[in-house]
Amino acid sequence: MNVKRIFGTVLTILGIIGLIYTGYELINKSANYTTLIVVGIIGLIFFFSGIGLVKNTKDAA
Template identity: 45%
Template structure:
């Protein structure tokens, strides 16, 4: 397991946490900008991590 795989896993986990937190905040009725920021950044981190993991596996 090299550094790229570990970084991809970390990015995926951070993105997943951001998506869950943003989804919970949005489901509570919070229509603030913070909900959308968490959802957008979580999605970016999640898909970047998935892409990095896919590109490092042989």
């Protein structure tokens, strides 16, 4: 398996975790909205960059 594809998968999983955490804290009405905005934006960046790496990496045997 390609290193870029593994790194893309890890980034995607970290992005999903960040987005789930942000959603969970927003539902619980946490008072730290600044922290949640930062975590949400970083989660989105990780998620989309991970998806892009997995999608654009060619499988060479």
